[in-house]
Amino acid sequence: MRTDxxxxxxxxxxxxxxxEIPRMSRHRVVLFGATMAFYLAIVVAVLASSWLVExxxxxxxYRPYEQWPQLHxxxxxxxxxxxxxxxxxxxxxxxxxxxxxxxxxxxxxxxxAALLLLNMTVGAVKLGLGRLGPHYATHIGSAELFAGGDxxxxxHTANAVVTWGILAYLAxxxxxxxxxxxxxxxVALGVGATTVYLGTHWVSDVLLxxxxxxxxxxxxxxxxxLIARAEAFVFAVREKVRERRxxxxxxxxxxxxxxxxxxxxxxxxxxxxxxxxxxxxxAAAGSRGPGRPLPARPHQPxxxxxxxxxxxxxxxxxxxxxxxxxxxxxxLGG
Numbered sequence: 001m002r003t004d005x006x007x008x009x010x011x012x013x014x015x016x017x018x019x020e021i022p023r024m025s026r027h028r029v030v031l032f033g034a035t036m037a038f039y040l041a042i043v044v045a046v047l048a049s050s051w052l053v054e055x056x057x058x059x060x061x062y063r064p065y066e067q068w069p070q071l072h073x074x075x076x077x078x079x080x081x082x083x084x085x086x087x088x089x090x091x092x093x094x095x096x097x098x099x100x101x102x103x104x105x106x107x108x109x110x111x112x113a114a115l116l117l118l119n120m121t122v123g124a125v126k127l128g129l130g131r132l133g134p135h136y137a138t139h140i141g142s143a144e145l146f147a148g149g150d151x152x153x154x155x156h157t158a159n160a161v162v163t164w165g166i167l168a169y170l171a172x173x174x175x176x177x178x179x180x181x182x183x184x185x186x187v188a189l190g191v192g193a194t195t196v197y198l199g200t201h202w203v204s205d206v207l208l209x210x211x212x213x214x215x216x217x218x219x220x221x222x223x224x225x226l227i228a229r230a231e232a233f234v235f236a237v238r239e240k241v242r243e244r245r246x247x248x249x250x251x252x253x254x255x256x257x258x259x260x261x262x263x264x265x266x267x268x269x270x271x272x273x274x275x276x277x278x279x280x281x282x283a284a285a286g287s288r289g290p291g292r293p294l295p296a297r298p299h300q301p302x303x304x305x306x307x308x309x310x311x312x313x314x315x316x317x318x319x320x321x322x323x324x325x326x327x328x329x330x331x332l333g334g
Contacts, residue, residue: 024222055204068197075197079156082156083156087164105235110220115163118159125152156195161212168184
């Protein structure tokens with residue numbers, strides 16, 4: 001009985017919840033401005049080869065991956081939570097199910113817009129500065145900029161902030177938003193620290209990656225009108241396609257099979273059968289002589305109407321030309 005109730009509840013399509021779309025409030029604008037200032041400060045510090053670059057080299061020469069080798073195997077798998085491909089597939093599957101249940105495309109469109117902004121902003125800075133990673137550094141104390149690299153800012157860190165932070169951004173209740181914000185922040189911090197431990201990024205790469213991902217999440221309310229227009233356009237195209245299919249299906253006539261008439265078998269009446277029985281075949285054959293065949297008679301179609309009824313008492317003998325077998329006639333005499 002309990003299982004039937006569960007399946008009945010799953011089969012029932014819920015109404016789309018009243019989702020409160022975040023707006024660009026004053027608090028969010030202030031936080032966005034502070035994060036942007038932090039972002040620019042890190043870029044300037046790396047360009048000027050300041051104390052931040054010295055910290056990068058100290059951590060790199062310390063070689064954290066050699067200090068705690070027992071953590072290396074676990075952290076190799078944990079850092080996958082920052083890779084764009086696996087994380088995008090996992091989050092997209094969850095948001096796709098939500099879109100289907102809530103009859104809205106906003107979760108998927110928001111994720112797509114966030115990843116597009118991430119690729120454009122982070123990718124442009126990576127290619128523009130061209131910084132080399134710790135394993136490919138050539139001069140101790142150098143910032144290793146404009147050398148053809150692509151690790152500044154950290155893509156793993158920025159992707160972890162955006163991909164897991166989008167779940168908190170799209171939460172429908174304040175409680176879920178708080179819990180998801182804490183979980184996504186822990187995952188993003190852990191992924192960034194893991195890249196430093198493995199020696200694939202500088203400390204400054206991770207700091208700039210956190211700032212880049214947070215800027216995208218804070219700027220999403222500015223993209224919400226564009227997301228709403230895209231959703232309305234997709235639904236309008238879907239309705240046009242459905243209407244075209246309905247019109248096409250109604251215009252094509254359905255062939256109706258013609259009724260099959262039953263086969264009519266001609267039947268002979270009882271009077272015709274009686275006439276055939278009453279005909280003296282033997283007498284007719286004897287009058288033509290033995291051994292002589294009957295002359296061929298032309299084929300006559302069977303008459304479907306009933307033969308006329310002869311009044312009783314006037315029926316002639318079937319062989320009137322033959323004299324009856326009686327006593328010979330007496331001569332008339334006197």
